[in-house]
Amino acid sequence: MSTLAADYVVVGGGLTGCVVASRLKQNEPSLNIIVLEAGPDPESKHDVTSPMGGFALQGSELDWQYPTKPDSSTQHRVHTLTAGKTLGGGSILNYAGWSRGDAADYDTWSRLSGYKQWDYASLLPYFQRSERFGPTEKPPPDISQRGLHGPMKITSVNVSSPKRRYPLGDPLCNAWRELGVDMAYGCTGRNEGLSEWLENWDNGQRQAAHQAYPLNDIQVLTGTPVSGILLAEVLGGSTSTATTQPPRATGVLLQDGRRVQAHREVLLCAGALRSPAILMASGIGPRTSLSERHVPIPVVQDLPGVGANMIDHFALFQLFKLRPSDKGLALGHPDLDDPAFFLGLPADHVANQGLPRNLLEKALDEDGITGAERDALLEPGRCFLEFLVMYHPLSAPVPADGTYVSTSVMLTLPSSRGSVSLGYGPQALPDIEPGYFTTALDRLALVHGVRRMLQLMLATKALQPYVETEVPPPGHSLLYPDSSDAEIEARIRAAGVAHFHTTGTCALGSVVDADMSVRGVNGLRVCDGSVLPSPVGGHPQATLYGIAEKAAELISHQPKHE
Secondary structure (H helix, E strand, O other): OOEEEEEEEEEOOOHHHHHHHHHHHHHOOOOOEEEEOOOOOOOOOOOOOOHHHHHOOOOOOOEOOEEOOOEHHHOOEOOEEOOEOOOOOHHHHOOOEOOOOOHHHHHHHHHHHOOHHHOHHHHHHHHHHHEEEOOOOOOOOOHHHOOOOOOEEEEEHHHHOOOOOOOOHHHHHHHHHHOOOOEOOOOOOOOOEEEEOEEOEEOOEEOOHHHHOOOOOOEEEOOOOEEEEEEEEEEEOOOOOOEEEEEEEEEEEEOOOOEEEEEEEEEEOOOOOOHHHHHHHOOEEOHHHHHOOOOOOOOOEEOOOOOOOEEOOEEEEEEEEEOOOOOOOOEOEHHHOOHHHHOOOOOOEEEEEOOOHHHHHHHHHHHOOOHHHHHHHOOOOOOOEEEEEEOOOOOOOOOOOOOEEEEEEEEOOOOOOEEEEOOOOOOOOOEEEOOOOOOHHHHHHHHHHHHHHHHHHHOOOOOOOOEEEEEOOOOOOOOOOOOOHHHHHHHHHHHOEEOOOOEOOOOEOOOEOOOOEEOOOEOEEEOOHHHOOOOOOOOOHHHHHHHHHHHHHHHHOOOOOO
16 A cells, blocks of 8 residues: 655644645745645535535534533533534634634733743734734724734625625614723734624635635645554664654554655644544553553553643523514515625624623632632633624524524633543544533623623613514523523523634643644644633634644744654
């Protein structure tokens, strides 16, 4: 059986894999690079360019559809986690919102990992490198925080088309003002407040990672899943004093038995649910779980952090019915049939907020959070919640006839953690313990956030003429602004879901070093969302493009192994 070979073997042709491969080739055109993607090329059978086509891809063959174990904190439900199984990865399936976390979110990465070069100031140039911001209706006072010359065009909804003015946009902004929320500006290092919804749709067309970052002269193999990393012992010193050096990654083993040799490095970009599984299948991970399997896996490098620290943005989606009106207020009404309304997600503003200090201190006390971690969370301006109103019911089981809108309240700094472990069988999906909604901080924050959304939609003068009632899921009671904490918490446990923003399972400091190299293994890096040691606010794609840009620079500047 023939052996493929390249200087760099990139495992995963998703968002970060495409960026890393493209930039490496640009930096050194003579490189031979192979990208191995488990899923198909998306463009042959699917509408992956338009918003409505893209929104329908969840649950398709381009989605891994990872099932979790039954989650005891959410009524023993099995959650199905969407993740891109296609060239372009999550950049094909996501809703194309563009937001970064607060500066303090990234500074926390630096504090937890001990790596100064992973704080906000150090990462900002890489975020900017990916971005090409166009004009916004409400430009920030300091435009220097945003990138202007990158490959990814970023636009605010309100300037994407002069015809894209959602009728509820102004009433929604007025309602937030009633609640004391001031205007803010996304992608400036401080999210607190109400800001324009930013997106990377380009005139209604998706900008996928492999299109924004071309893979010209790079060998891309789709439908090519990887089962493990090939590792070799390395001897150093003279013959008489030979010592065993850390093992070196020499390539990868494909599920069909073929081998792909890496002359320089293997770059793992398979995502936060698959990258740790590939490491564990290769003997890199927690000794206890690898050695206690029915068929033990020989341990090459004992790294207990592999598969631990799984983070996701847990949320509650809700549905609201609009009052009868002579004019269209939401998509589906004949008045709102102009194509401009369908150029992206039907939303125009997003709010990010912190927690009342007394509530936050109570939660931290219950969870036993002390010291530097407590001090960081108590810093003024930390955002724990994102609020989004969409002028469409999305996937709710009601007609899209212009009489319903949907909302999301999302935890941006969840403290609950799950884990990923290796499934059984060469083609088995990872075992996922989601661990959602298990801490006092998450419980008190999300209950507070849902109540805040109910106040916005049902108890503000600005929206009372438009919004009639919440529409509960079948079998559940209505929620109101004055519903009890217990009633809101029960709804969250019954209906709360993740936003499919999984990160953290190969974290900086515990699994990878400052240069994203796997600790104790040469020639192997993890270059995806797995490396995030703690949550980041907003939606992750802007952050992931930035860390992929950083990864490519780190690799390009690394002395080459021959």
